[in-house]
Amino acid sequence: MPGTEESDFVANPFELISVDETKTPTGMEGDKWCKYIIKQGDNEIVGYAVGSARKVKKEAKEKVIELNLRRYGKKGPPKPVKAKVKAA
Numbered sequence: 001m002p003g004t005e006e007s008d009f010v011a012n013p014f015e016l017i018s019v020d021e022t023k024t025p026t027g028m029e030g031d032k033w034c035k036y037i038i039k040q041g042d043n044e045i046v047g048y049a050v051g052s053a054r055k056v057k058k059e060a061k062e063k064v065i066e067l068n069l070r071r072y073g074k075k076g077p078p079k080p081v082k083a084k085v086k087a088a
Contacts, residue, residue, distance in 0.1 A: 012040050013068045014038055015038065015040070015064060016036065016037075016038055018035075018036065018037045019035070019036045019053050019056050019057040020034060020036075020053070022034060022048070028048075032050060032052060033049070034048070034052075034053050034056035034057075035047070036048075036049065036056060038063065038064055047060070
């Protein structure tokens with residue numbers, strides 16, 4: 001991956017944009033439905049879930065965490081680098 005693409009990738013994590021109550025999607029059952037939007041750069045994920053806005057928001061935030069962890073593969077996110085201090 002070229003440097004700019006990699007830095008764009010790291011600089012653009014997934015984030016939860018909104019959670020709004022909505023009507024039941026066609027062909028689905030249930031009373032309370034919410035629509036959520038997750039974005040990463042120009043990419044957008046639109047999802048629907050049954051439950052209160054509070055419950056769906058919590059679940060969508062968990063999805064965002066999982067998506068961001070998956071971006072790094074099996075190694076996980078990069079570890080912080082400790083600065084070396086020269087002895088005086």
